[in-house]
Amino acid sequence: MKANRGFDEETDVVVIGAGIGGLTCGAYLAKRGKRVKVLEQHYVPGGCCTSFNRKGFQFDAGVLHLAGGKESGAFQRVLSALDIEDELEFREQFQRFVFPDVSLESSRDVTHWPSLLKDKFPREAEGIVGLFDVIGKIHDDIRRLPETSPLIKKYRYKSFQELLDEYIRDAKLKALVSANWHLWHPNWRNSAIDYAALLITEQSRGYFYPMGGVQSIPDALVRALERHGGEIEYKTLVNQIAVRDGVAVGVKTSEGKRIQAKQVVSNVAARSTFLNMIGEDHLPAEFVNLLRQLEISLSAFYVYLGVSIDPRGVGLDAPETIVYETYDNTREWELLLRGEPSIPCFGIAVPTYIDSTLAPQGCHVVIVMTMAPYHLRNRSWSEEKREMSDTLIAKAEKLIPGLSQHIIVRDAATPLTYERYTLNTMGAAMGWAYSPSMFLKRLDQRTPIHNLYLAGHWTTPGGGVPTVALSGLKAARMILGE
Ligand SMILES: Cc1cc2nc3c(=O)[nH]c(=O)nc-3n(C[C@H](O)[C@H](O)[C@H](O)COP(=O)(O)OP(=O)(O)OC[C@H]3O[C@@H](n4cnc5c(N)ncnc54)[C@H](O)[C@@H]3O)c2cc1C
Structure with missing residues (x-):
């Protein structure tokens, strides 16, 4: 025609x-x-x-798992x-969440975390049961009857922080319950319903990596x-x-x-x-x-490293490790939301544990990432890029001693990089x-x-x-x- x-x-x-x-x-x-x-x-x-290639290493630019x-x-x-x-x-694959004195592994059994947390925080047992009960019901209702559900009505304009505060008192426990960072924002900026639905959906489905x-x-x-x-x-x-x-x-x-x-x-x-x-x-x-x-959702900062060291040799055995250096990262989040290069938590992904063909023999791909604002208050991302990469590498090095001595390839992406390659406004990670x-x-x-x-x-x-x-x-x- x-x-x-x-x-x-x-x-x-x-x-x-x-x-x-x-x-x-x-x-x-x-x-x-x-x-x-x-x-x-x-x-x-x-x-x-x-994904993109550098000197025999294949790096995933953004997505790390499904x-x-x-x-x-x-x-x-x-x-x-x-x-x-x-x-x-x-x-x-699995994710490990590392806190200052506890580390937890992701599990597809949705009863696993509540029972683990009850053991660690017996005085909060009732609140933990109540919280996970309501999270489970929200997850079910949002799929089946969002219009008529009293729970959806109750929480539709509430943040996950407000839901947490209703059931839990201990600040440490609150941090553990909300270790999943996949809505890319702090608890008080995440919808109670969306976060509850995400927790159950992701946990029960598990995390997978494409070969x-x-x-x-x-x-x-x-x-x-x-x-x-x-x-x-x-x-x-x-x-x-x-x-x-x-x-x-x-x-x-x-x-x-x-x-x-x-x-x-x-x-x-x-x-x-x-x-x-x-x-x-x-x-x-x-x-x-x-x-x-x-x-618009936040963007990310990624450091892509091709390394000649096996991080399993020093005990980092999870394909994805999410590190919280403090139980209360409110201040880090506040700084980030104000446009400061702050790190509320960071992730270390090593996809070569799952697919060794992504790196030359004996080498690994290590991606260190965190959330990031599009606009920085006092500097441009091109001025900040090197420093932020160094900071993230130094933080990762605490878990992988010797990391900085074994870097063969190094690159980084700022929110501007994500915007340039995907044309997503402000490099938004989730729309x-x-x-x-x-x-x-x-x-x-x-x-x-x-x-x-x-x-x-x-x-x-x-x-x-x-x-x-x-x-x-x-x-x-x-x-x-x-
Ligand atoms: C850093 C990062 C990490 C993430 N991690 C994960 C993860 O681990 N797991 C997960 O499930 N999700 C993750 N996400 C979210 C997920 O990647 C996105 O939600 C999803 O991939 C978006 O897909 P999309 O179909 O909306 O298209 P996009 O991925 O946004 O792609 C849009 C496409 O349109 C093209 N385009 C734009 N404008 C034009 C134009 N005018 N003309 C022609 N072409 C144009 C772009 O070049 C691009 O190819 C992550 C996102 C980011 C940024």
């Missing part, structure tokens, strides 16, 4: 962005017979879920819908897309979504190419999609106001934040622009690889009317 006047080519669906959400959507539509074109500004697919791997309901559904279950191999590194996930999705006749163009930045009479009709690339499409799917940061690529004039005023008000005021405020996958859909972590259900994959599948099914 020929493109209409004003367009250079035409297709059924254009997907902007080859993150996991965009690729899943495109691959499923292609499998269902649609002509699909995915346009990606980077030279590799995956967005936050990519909750549930193939066993997670959401991701399993996606892989089987695309017939690629056999193309990915996941290995289960071949996290790049193997988008690579498998691209193969699925192409197998069904879909196309992907790299180094292609879309800077406009063409809208006529409230309907999306195609896109324009930065090089001036205009592609006509019956549907457009944006896997791109929401404010860019609507405010930059469409423009306020095409949007309802209240939608524009909402977009400006929604809170919108999970604060109490953001509860149920993620944008709908259907948009005020007819025939424009969203997939990825700026829409529902939320951030994280399995979740955005599900959003991609859902967007595709909306388009297909399935």
Whole structure:
């Protein structure tokens, strides 16, 4: 079919962005017979879920694990819908949480932590039982009956800190209960409901690592897309979504190419999609106001090290170790939220424990990471980068003595790096934040622009690889009317 006047080519669906959400959507539509074109500004697919190589070491740029791997309901559904279950191999791993005088391991048995904590804090036993009981009920209700649940009503505008304070008195115990950092914010900025749901979901599913590194996930999705006749163009930045009479009709690339499409799917940061690529004039005023008000999640600071030492030799045996140097990191969080380069906790990932092919023989990949603000108050990230890397390496060295003497390759990513490579606003790791005021405020996958859909972590259900994959599948099914 020929493109209409004003367009250079035409297709059924254009997907902007080859993150996991965009690729899943495109691959499923292609499998269902649609002509699909995915346009990606980077030279590799995956967005936050990519890997890069340096001197024989393969580093995962952002994503370090998947909750549930193939066993997670959401991701399993996606892989089987695309017939690629056999193309990915996941290995289960575990996380160790290290506190000043205690260390705990992740466990898929959701009764394990409450009973362990009851043994350590017998005077708080009643509170621990009550807290985990309510966490379990919130997790169930949010899936089954969020509208009618009295619990959801009670906690919908509360923070996890408020929920904790209701049941627990001991500050140390509070820190242990909230050791999971995967909503990227402190307890008082995390929604009680989102955090409770995350705790049970992640704990019961466990943590999995894809063999071949996290790049193997988008690579498998691209193969699925192409197998069904879909196309992907790299180094292609879309800077406009063409809208006529409230309907999306195609896109324009930065090089001036205009592609006509019956549907457009944006896997791109929401404010860019609507405010930059469409423009306020095409949007309802209240939608524009909402977009400006929604809170964006924090970003990260990563140090990537290729090392000639096996950290297991000095006792660091977990593929992921999360270190809390203090039981009360309120001050560190406050500094970070004010734009200071502060470290409330940090993680050390050694993916080569699971897949030794990611490094030359006898060597390991060590990634040291923490959360980070986009704006620093008194310095630029380019000024801060070296110092922050040195600080994180020094902290990691306390657990891996000799680390700094065995570094072969060293690189780092700041929030600006994540923004540059993924175009996520402020390098946001999870799209919108999970604060109490953001509860149920993620944008709908259907948009005020007819025939424009969203997939990825700026829409529902939320951030994280399995979740955005599900959003991609859902967007595709909306388009297909399935
Ligand atoms: C540092 C970090 C660590 C994380 N760790 C984990 C983890 O361990 N486990 C987990 O499950 N989740 C993790 N997450 C969250 C998870 O990675 C994201 O929620 C998820 O990958 C986002 O997927 P997405 O589909 O929204 O697309 P994104 O990954 O945001 O990708 C969007 C894509 O669109 C492209 N693009 C943007 N604008 C344009 C444009 N105008 N034209 C063309 N292309 C464009 C980008 O280049 C990019 O490829 C992490 C995120 C970060 C940043």
